[in-house]
Amino acid sequence: MKLAIVGTGNIGGTLGRRLGARHEVVYATRKPQDPDVQALVAATGRGARAATVAEAAAGAELVLVATPWGAALEVVREVADWSGRVLVDCTNPVGPGLRHALADGSGAEALAVAASGARVVKAFNTAGFEVYADPRFGAEPASLFLCGDDAAAKSAVAGLARELGLDPVDCGPLAQARRLEELALLWISLAASGQGRAHAFRLVRR
């Protein structure tokens, strides 16, 4: 699959390095020539490269947005035509006091309005990047909670999650995104209050 990853930080870099083993990855970045970005491109392999947001997204079937929430709306507006593309929102709108930054709704729904025509999936936001680098806890994989309104888009994201060794859990429509964003706040609060970053949520079933 042709993937664009917006952001070359913890989440963008981790997902890019791992997904680059099987997919064509273009990093969408503010500074394609930066030595750190070029080192990430080299570590990603398989013809990876770095480009502007508009250029990277134009050639991609699926675009992962992995910027700070404060930059995400601006970034998605840089893409001229979202129609048909899958937008995977990995961001977390974190406000003061570790509260959700938005009074109501979710970051993912706000991005869906800004990226008209995109098939938006919320995913890769409910655990630290270390979990996406290595999702195994003993014999058990961490869950990858996702939601969205387009079944095929969710299926594509679930497939990527399985490739990474995660257990995808479809949480329903995009209206569920705020719950996933609140779950991220719980993960962050646990990390800050003694659990450290080596933990993840897992849905158990019987």
Ligand SMILES: NC(=O)c1ccc[n+]([C@@H]2O[C@H](COP(=O)([O-])OP(=O)(O)OC[C@H]3O[C@@H](n4cnc5c(N)ncnc54)[C@H](OP(=O)(O)O)[C@@H]3O)[C@@H](O)[C@H]2O)c1
């Ligand atoms: N860190 C985690 O464990 C984790 C886990 C789950 C979800 N998230 C969410 O994922 C998103 C990214 O987190 P991160 O930890 O990967 O952040 P990060 O390490 O700071 O990286 C963010 C990247 O976004 C890009 N960017 C574009 N516009 C920007 C702007 N105006 N200001 C700053 N950076 C900008 C930058 O890439 P270029 O410089 O190449 O443009 C930067 O490397 C956040 O929304 C976060 O809440 C993080």
